[in-house]
Amino acid sequence: MERPRIRDYFQQDLSQNETITPKQRAILQASLDLFAEKGFDQTSTSDIAQRAGVAEGTVYRRYKTKAALRDAILAPITAHIVPILASDFSEDELRQRYPSLQAFVTAIFTDRVAFAKANVKELKVIFEMAAFDTERREQILSQIAPKMVKPMGSVINQLKADHLIVDWPNDLILQSLLSQLFGYLAQLMLELPGTEIEREQAYLITVMTKILTPGEHDQITGQ
Amino acid sequence: MERPRIRDYFQQDLSQNETITPKQRAILQASLDLFAEKGFDQTSTSDIAQRAGVAEGTVYRRYKTKAALRDAILAPITAHIVPILASDFSEDELRQRYPSLQAFVTAIFTDRVAFAKANVKELKVIFEMAAFDTERREQILSQIAPKMVKPMGSVINQLKADHLIVDWPNDLILQSLLSQLFGYLAQLMLELPGTEIEREQAYLITVMTKILTPGEHDQITGQ
DNA sequence: ATTAAGTGAGTGAGTATACACTCACTTTGA
DNA sequence: TCAAAGTGAGTGTATACTCACTCACTTAAT
CATH class of the missing domain: 1.10.10.60 (Homeodomain-like)
Structure with a gap:
């Protein structure tokens, strides 16, 4: 853990x-x-x-x-961001199964959150750039997406086979991880008052585990 | 519902x-x-x-x-944003209890998400401004916060009394709602590819309900 | 009815300034 | 002594903002 x-x-x-x-x-x-x-x-x-x-x-x-x-x-951050995002999902890491959902979620967030925290300023600059430069945004995403989507898909499928994760489409699961991360980043970057980042960080893993744990509330009801 | x-x-x-x-x-x-x-x-x-x-x-x-x-x-959006945020938490609405967590979460998100969706461009402009203008950001927040925090606190306390909601500190619950909303807004504003916004909206309520439902995973583990 | 006067939205050439960038020159240090 | 680092006054340009003017239209006066 x-x-x-x-x-x-x-x-x-x-x-x-x-x-x-x-x-x-x-x-x-x-x-x-x-x-x-x-x-x-x-x-x-x-x-x-x-x-x-x-x-x-x-x-x-x-x-x-x-x-x-x-x-x-x-430059330094973009050079390191891909390895960071892809870490834990390299081929050899994949061979050893994730024993639990908690382990999976912890693996995903711990490094990435620490990285974000250590590079708030850089991230803010990147976001400002990406917000209005569509081309650049897509370029960044096209570099990151394949490194994440496929290997994480494998892990998710393993967890699904063991009934350790909610039975949603993989892209929805990824979306929820992303969304959660965005919420955290926003709090970091905007320095929202009354936010205790330390606690928030621990909470992130708890919450994400809870979201992905299989249960009865899992059918996604249309509006 | x-x-x-x-x-x-x-x-x-x-x-x-x-x-x-x-x-x-x-x-x-x-x-x-x-x-x-x-x-x-x-x-x-x-x-x-x-x-x-x-x-x-x-x-x-x-x-x-x-x-x-x-x-x-x-001007028009800032004039309307406070009533929108405060809606459903006016005194008379509060008197009728929220019968379930799902009702509470649905009440919170439905209007606000619709509002966000109808005003993406305006929100983008507001965020750009707020991102770097600390004073303005705090001014906006100071207007919004009291309208939300206190009345929602009451509802949350009611739900807690009925054991319908997770037993976290109120500000943490509010934070998780906010965080979730931010994640959604980011997807709206950045037009992330591969995102089906319609599904995302339904998913938001499902997920938020799941997060706040009391259960065994609720202790927040420090790192 | 016809004309004169008035009104104000709209115009676009013009102005002042801020700012990204240059370059001839100076300082530093090996 | 020389090469590299540093300097800051200077330049061109983009752009926020101005203002004297036009003109379609309304109102008032004869």
């Missing part, structure tokens, strides 16, 4: 490239902070320079455009 | 003010469409004029600034 395998690159975040000057680090950090605070369009390059304690020209030394700067910020 | 009371002002939307010229209507409509498509900052006033088939000066005849134009678009 415990999965302490929180990936090391959570801390790494923006660094990874060894040959980076302190000023360039400051620029990346300032950009990330400002984009998350005010939004991409509402952040000017002079804002960034000022926050980073740097001349505006320095911003453009490494990154040709403002958009390129944003991409540079998101 | 049926609540056909979908409010009439769903259709009314932008009209309501009788003395409005066709061109001004066109401007409001074009603004709403463009803000929802491309985002507020990415929409120029000349874009709006062009889409509305109007000179740029005409946009500024009635609305002093671009932000005022956005506010004018959101």
Whole structure:
């Protein structure tokens, strides 16, 4: 039930490239902070320079455009997001059955929630981008979807065979997982007052298990 | 179980003010469409004029600034959102007990989901604004919260007394309702592919009922 | 009835400003 | 001493907003 395998690159975040000057680090950090605070369009390059304690020209030394700067910020996360999402559903992991629904749900959420929590700002920037850039959104989804849908489908089918999970169509089950995750992300990103994120995190697994446990309330009644 | 009371002002939307010229209507409509498509900052006033088939000066005849134009678009929805959220929890409705958890959940979601569905574009604009304007976000929430929290608390306490609902703290129950709604809204607004919204709506009630039904999985396990 | 005066929505060229981006020059450090 | 990093004044452009003007239409006066 415990999965302490929180990936090391959570801390790494923006660094990874060894040959980076302190000023360039400051620029990346300032950009990330400002984009998350005010939004991409509402952040000017002079804002960034000022926050980073740097001349505006320095911003453009490494990154040709403002958009390129944003991409540079998101590069590490997009590089790691696919492995994170696909983790636990690799072929060899699949061979060992998930013994219980709880184990399955815990496996799904623990790492991913920790990842989200460690990258709230980045996620906010990604969401702002994806919200209005349809093409980009579809591109991101098309990368992620196949990594998740097929392997998780296998696990779900196993659980179904053992009557450990509710007998809904697989896509509905996936949708409910996604929906649940969205609700959590919204709370993280919007910093809704009165929300205790720690408790919310534990609650997520409890709730998701409850949703997927087979029972009598399972027929989906039309409106 | 049926609540056909979908409010009439769903259709009314932008009209309501009788003395409005066709061109001004066109401007409001074009603004709403463009803000929802491309985002507020990415929409120029000349874009709006062009889409509305109007000179740029005409946009500024009635609305002093671009932000005022956005506010004018959101005025009808913000005027109606509080009554919608508070509906079914007025004093006199409260006197008649909710006979079952299912009735409670259905009551909560039906109207609100219909409202959301009828105002996706407006909601998208509101969310864009709220995402980065902390002050505005808190202002909106401070208007909504008291209308929901207290009256729903009463209903929840009634249900608890009858052992019809899970024995969690009230704010956690509210949080789970909110979270569920967010997940749904995200799917609406992002137009995630492969999502059948109709089914999703029925599913929302089923799932929420299942979450709140008392059972053995209810202890919230910490990590 | 006809014309003059008035009204205000609509127009689009024009303005001021903010901002992304450049480049000739300076500083740093190996 | 040289190459790379950093600088900040400067430039072009996009765009929010203005304003003097048009014109269809209403009202008033003769």
